Amino acid sequence: MKEIYKGKAKTVYEDGNEVVIEFRDDITAFDAVKHNQIKGKGFYNAQTSAKLFELLEKNNIKTHYIGMDDDIRMRAKHVEIVPLEVIVRNIAAGSITKSYPIKEGKEFEKPVILFDLKNDAYHDPLLNEDVAEALGVSNREEMNDIRNIALRVNEVLKSFFAEHKIKVVDFKLEFGRYKNELLVADEISCDTCRFWNEKNESLDKDLYRFDKGDVLAGYKRIYDIVTSSIGTQS
Ligand code: UDP
Secondary structure (H helix, E strand, O other): OEEEEEOOOEEEEEEOOEEEEEEOOEEEEOOOOEEEEOOOHHHHHHHHHHHHHHHHHHOOOOEOEEEEEEOOEEEEEOOEEOOEEEEEEEEOOOOHHHHOOOOOOOEEEEEEEEEEEOOHHHOOOEOOHHHHHHHOOOOHHHHHHHHHHHHHHHHHHHHHHHOOOOEEEEEEEEEEEEOOEEEEEOOOOOOOEEEEOOOOOEOOOHHHHOOOOOHHHHHHHHHHHHHHHOOOOO
């Protein structure tokens, strides 16, 4: 298989008209200034992502997910990635508490959706529909469709995790264009979501970002929940 992309934590291979996404043990934060390897992290992210994509599909949300080739390799449809990071926030945490006058832990009355341009060199700047259109990366209609899907994803994730007493604080989605459709793509894992337990302790990458505790234990907690509660695809 031909390698077509190597990111900070995943490597993507092309296999005919599909791709195989390998989840590596690399973990990075702060524009990859901080980077390490945590043995087993790739496994937990691959498995968590697979189960969450299955959960979305069960709820009639279309994703790029096809299945797992092995423990750390996901087979997916070869989409054209929309170069936007779609951030959904239920509770204020992370960058929004730095950019705007809002305190960490504040619950939003309704979900807040933000679009960042996927561009490391420019540090993923926030953009609106006009900028996206001017840059030629998307347009108002597509961003409105993305927004509606992101809100549905949020409802599914929030209600699933609420049953397990986990708060979905925020998360990042990426979308792919595929045969005139938008599919949820990339990954949904502890690298791309903030999850808090009942004591508002992090079970996600903030453990790594801020040296808050055992990173793998947090990732495993989420993995245990999703793998024991979301059935295997029939
Ligand atoms: N996020 C991500 N990739 C990015 C930026 C953000 O997966 O390049 C996720 C992040 O893990 C969090 C949410 O999106 O769950 C919101 O991130 P935020 O904008 O607060 O940035 P951060 O504080 O993570 O730098």
